Amino acid sequence: MREPEVWTLGRLLAEDLGPTVVWATPSVAARTGASLPHSVLDPQAALPDATRTLIAVGGGTLMDAAKIFRAESRPDLRLIAIPSVWGSGAEASPVAVAQDGLRKRIRLGDQYVPDVRVRWPELADSLSDRGIRRACGDAWSHALEAFLSPLADAPLRRAIAALIGRMRELPIGRDARWFDVSVDACRVQAASSVGLTHGIAHTLEGPLRAEQADFGWGHAALCATFLWPVMSLNLRLSEGTARKFEEEGLDLSAVLARTRLVFDEDGYDRAVGPLATRWREVLRDPCTRTNGVLVRPGALEHFVGKAFAA
Amino acid sequence: MSNREKLKNLVLDVFLLDESEFRFDLLREDIGTWDSLGTVSLAVGIQDVFGHHLSPAEATSLASVADIVAILRARGVDFPDA
Numbered sequence: 001m002r003e004p005e006v007w008t009l010g011r012l013l014a015e016d017l018g019p020t021v022v023w024a025t026p027s028v029a030a031r032t033g034a035s036l037p038h039s040v041l042d043p044q045a046a047l048p049d050a051t052r053t054l055i056a057v058g059g060g061t062l063m064d065a066a067k068i069f070r071a072e073s074r075p076d077l078r079l080i081a082i083p084s085v086w087g088s089g090a091e092a093s094p095v096a097v098a099q100d101g102l103r104k105r106i107r108l109g110d111q112y113v114p115d116v117r118v119r120w121p122e123l124a125d126s127l128s129d130r131g132i133r134r135a136c137g138d139a140w141s142h143a144l145e146a147f148l149s150p151l152a153d154a155p156l157r158r159a160i161a162a163l164i165g166r167m168r169e170l171p172i173g174r175d176a177r178w179f180d181v182s183v184d185a186c187r188v189q190a191a192s193s194v195g196l197t198h199g200i201a202h203t204l205e206g207p208l209r210a211e212q213a214d215f216g217w218g219h220a221a222l223c224a225t226f227l228w229p230v231m232s233l234n235l236r237l238s239e240g241t242a243r244k245f246e247e248e249g250l251d252l253s254a255v256l257a258r259t260r261l262v263f264d265e266d267g268y269d270r271a272v273g274p275l276a277t278r279w280r281e282v283l284r285d286p287c288t289r290t291n292g293v294l295v296r297p298g299a300l301e302h303f304v305g306k307a308f309a310a
Numbered sequence: 311m312s313n314r315e316k317l318k319n320l321v322l323d324v325f326l327l328d329e330s331e332f333r334f335d336l337l338r339e340d341i342g343t344w345d346s347l348g349t350v351s352l353a354v355g356i357q358d359v360f361g362h363h364l365s366p367a368e369a370t371s372l373a374s375v376a377d378i379v380a381i382l383r384a385r386g387v388d389f390p391d392a
Contacts, residue, residue, distance in 0.1 A: 150354045238358050283326060289347040294355040296323040 001190070002113040004081065004092050009120045012080065013037070018052035023066055025058025028084045028123050032057045047074065055080045056114075057123070060088025060097075060138075060219060063114075067096040071111040081114035084123040085131065086178035087138030087220050089186020091117040097202075097219075104202040106286070108190070117183070121176035129173075130264070135182075136172045137224025137262030142185035143167060144227065144255070145195040148234060148244060148292030152192035160188045161248035168254060172261040196295050197223055197230045199288030203281045204274055212270055225267040228259035230291075232308035238293040276304055313360075313389055317382070320359050321375060324351045337374045346370075352378075360387055 007015075013036070020038040033040045038055065041047070043065055047054070054077050056066035063081055067090070070079045081091035090096075096112040098105050127135070146152060147160040163184050170177055201222035208217040215221075234241040245252040275282065279300045282288055288295050302308065311319075318332055325343040338344045344352075353369040356362055356378070362385045372378055379389050 150350055240357065280326075284343075286347055289351045292354070294320075294324065294351060294358050297326075 001094055001187070002110040004114045004117045007080075007116050007118045009035075009118060012055075012082075012116075012118050017055075017078070017080075019048065019050045020053040020055060021047055021051050022055045022057060023062060024056075025062050025084055027126065028057055031123065031126075032082075043069075051077065053078045053080060055082065057082040057120075058084050060090040063088065063090035064096040064098060067112040067114065068098055068107065071096070071107075071109070075111070078116070079114040080116040080118060082118040082120050082123070083179060083182075085127055085135045085220075086124070086182040087135035089139070089142065089182045089184075092183040093186040093190055095186070095190050099206055101206065103206060119176075119179060121179060124174065124176075127174075132174055133172060133262050133264070134218075134220040134224045136170075136178065137227055137259075138220035139178060139182040139185045140167065140258055140262060141197045141201075141223035141227045142182075142189040142194065144231065144259070145197055145287075145292070146185070146189040146192045148195060148241060149189075149192040149290055150292060151290060152188075156188065156191055157244065158248060160192075161250055163188060164250055164255065168251075168258065172258060193290035194287045195230070195291030196233070196282075196288050197226050199282050199285035199291070199295075200226045200230070200275060202287060203278050203285055204271060207274055207278065208271060211274065215267065215270060217267075217271075221264070221267060222271070224262040225264050225271060228256070228263040229268070229303055229306075229308045231256060231259050233295075233299055233302045234291070234293045236302070236307070237299070241293060244292075272303055276300060313382070313387055316359050317375070317378065317389075320352075320355045321378075324348060324355050334375050334379070338372070356382070360385075362387070 022032060022036055022038045022040045023043045024032040024040050029040055054066060054070060056063050066079060070077050083091045091114060094108055094110055094113050096107045143160060143164055147157060167181055201219050204222055205217060205219055242252055283295060322329060322332055325341050325348055349369050353364045356364055360382055368381060383389055
């Protein structure tokens, strides 16, 4: 798998990038415009032909849009990714997810890996506490679903266990180390797969954004909200789930405690109705079908009845 | 529940079939959802329900419900009337 170079902000400012355009998530556009000597353009606007470098500053959605644009429309561009928050790992991942109507479509390949990722952790300073918890939940969902994936072989599972050990040392809170850990979590899920948490997130994100626009639903919010309920289901349905943690010497109760910390009960209560409505779509989602435990139609009752909270 | 019923329920749930669509002589090509991801789900389900791990080569070699019965029988799972 291709790896992006890692630069500091200082190096970015010192490099001669040629004609450069910046795409930035609205929450960091002003800061980006004030700090970088390049034009900040709306991603919907046409890119000047002379552009040689595209800098994408923002969250996973904007990053993925830039990756897809570069790979599929302007492969001559150099793509520099600057994450404004951790969690998605999109700044280093060969996976790019695009919204297609109400559905998500996943692309995978080296052509989607940015050329450079830049460390600029101060961009996360303006994020709310809820946003921070969601970002941590996003990273945890990548690592845990990759760990339990039926596509993870023994060496990969061992490597993911070591990563989970590192993640346990980080708070569910602000810590710049999350950026690099999230990249590693994204890398391992690209090498194995994700599971039901992602199947739910991919199915519900589009509808919830449309139906509950005020709540700020996105991929990270959904992963954080459903990770604990899904982990609980996996443990209930198969003894093999706990055995995998035991075999790698991981403290399952400590890991579960992390998933409870990122859980958002208010969000869960808003999302569980739409989950029931779209359960059949969730079951058909490719991520659900590579969950560590077989997800049967009857598993919906676990979510509707909040069996995980009992 | 008999192993025959367990397998039937497993196939229904993995491939999201209606009960009326199930037969023990179903072939892989009869089941639209038996794609590569379906094979992964099936292997996970066999592990969950029967406690037997299939290698990737074994899982991808399955081409019918009868093949599933055969591989489980070879592992000592009893299917008296399948």
